[in-house]
Amino acid sequence: MxxxxxxxxVLVGGLTALACVESLSSLVTPRSPAYVALTVPxxxxxxLFRRSRPExxxxxxxxxxxxxxxxxxxxxxxVAEPIALVVMLxxxxxxxxxxxxxxxxxxxxxxxxxxxxxxxxxxxxxVYAEMVVVVAWLSGRGVRLAEERSSxxxxxxxxxxxxxxxxxxxxxxxxNVSAIVVQAGAERRxxxxxxxxASALADIEQxxxxxxxxxxxxxxxxxxxxxxxxxxxxxxxxxxxxxxIESSGGRGTRAALVVEGEPREVGDxxxxxxxxxxxxxxxxxxxxTMNGQAEVRLRWGQQSLQIDVLSSGEPxxxxxxxxxxxxxxxxxxxxxxxxxxxxxAVPGPDGFAVHATFPLEGRS
Numbered sequence: 001m002x003x004x005x006x007x008x009x010v011l012v013g014g015l016t017a018l019a020c021v022e023s024l025s026s027l028v029t030p031r032s033p034a035y036v037a038l039t040v041p042x043x044x045x046x047x048l049f050r051r052s053r054p055e056x057x058x059x060x061x062x063x064x065x066x067x068x069x070x071x072x073x074x075x076x077x078x079v080a081e082p083i084a085l086v087v088m089l090x091x092x093x094x095x096x097x098x099x100x101x102x103x104x105x106x107x108x109x110x111x112x113x114x115x116x117x118x119x120x121x122x123x124x125x126x127v128y129a130e131m132v133v134v135v136a137w138l139s140g141r142g143v144r145l146a147e148e149r150s151s152x153x154x155x156x157x158x159x160x161x162x163x164x165x166x167x168x169x170x171x172x173x174x175x176n177v178s179a180i181v182v183q184a185g186a187e188r189r190x191x192x193x194x195x196x197x198a199s200a201l202a203d204i205e206q207x208x209x210x211x212x213x214x215x216x217x218x219x220x221x222x223x224x225x226x227x228x229x230x231x232x233x234x235x236x237x238x239x240x241x242x243x244x245i246e247s248s249g250g251r252g253t254r255a256a257l258v259v260e261g262e263p264r265e266v267g268d269x270x271x272x273x274x275x276x277x278x279x280x281x282x283x284x285x286x287x288x289t290m291n292g293q294a295e296v297r298l299r300w301g302q303q304s305l306q307i308d309v310l311s312s313g314e315p316x317x318x319x320x321x322x323x324x325x326x327x328x329x330x331x332x333x334x335x336x337x338x339x340x341x342x343x344x345a346v347p348g349p350d351g352f353a354v355h356a357t358f359p360l361e362g363r364s
Contacts, residue, residue, distance in 0.1 A: 022078040022080055101137070181209060241274075255285075257296045281354050
């Protein structure tokens with residue numbers, strides 16, 4: 001944006017200087033300093049606003065050309081004003097929607113006809129003026145159409161890539177996780193209820209079903225169906241923590257939620273990050289401890305939300321290092337940092353403590 005602003009400043013400065021030299025010298029019919037001071041800035045300065053206020057800038061420039069013609073200027077006699085006109089029409093055609101750009105085309109053609117009629121109203125001058133308008137306008141529209149086509153092609157490629165990723169996730173991950181859940185359930189039914197292996201298989205089933213639910217949501221986000229989009233479940237947030245706490249009891253971890261301070265509305269990103277932190281902590285407590293307990297404490301302050309999750313329990317015999325261990329903590333820390341917060345995970349003799357702080361200042 002700064003680069004465009006510098007280009008426009010240089011362009012306006014150069015055209016203004018050129019127009020002044022032309023008007024006050026013998027290059028065209030000499031004009032008075034008052035004429036130059038009155039009309040030249042109205043022709044060149046609007047170019048500074050050809051992107052931010054295109055229609056207003058175009059109207060001012062065309063009005064200035066008509067004013068110059070009324071005061072006796074000969075448009076074809078110089079080059080500064082035609083250059084300013086071409087640049088303005090090109091920008092209007094390139095930046096405006098097609099209907100508004102067509103209105104600009106008609107208005108510019110009419111204004112230039114008035115300019116020529118007030119000056120040297122010869123047929124050749126009419127043709128010259130209207131050709132300037134049409135060529136500049138068509139050039140701008142051509143660039144606009146080329147950019148739209150390029151953007152459409154990029155969007156189509158992105159949609160195709162998302163659909164390909166969704167298919168691969170479905171074919172590879174979803175099918176394999178479903179097979180794991182089915183096999184774990186079949187093995188568990190052949191074991192006694194108090195068998196420790198049966199408990200481990202039950203955990204595998206539970207986590208597998210949760211993974212499948214998350215995958216279905218992800219696939220719904222990735223799939224692009226222009227004909228009928230299936231409704232998507234909203235992402236969880238702070239309001240879903242009580243349900244998460246309650247469901248953790250079915251996995252062998254007794255959890256409690258304590259809220260301190262006055263809760264506030266937060267953005268979806270912060271709410272999802274906080275939910276995932278608590279979810280990961282409870283999941284780890286269930287995997288690595290037996291008859292575990294966890295306390296989730298939310299402390300609402302004026303400028304921050306602090307989440308403390310303290311877990312304890314007897315180490316589970318089946319809790320051992322597996323490929324990918326530790327990535328849950330990394331993922332939690334990345335989510336917290338993405339929301340501008342900080343996280344600290346501290347292992348203890350009989351559990352784990354996770355402290356996460358999210359800034360609230362400036363959030364609604």
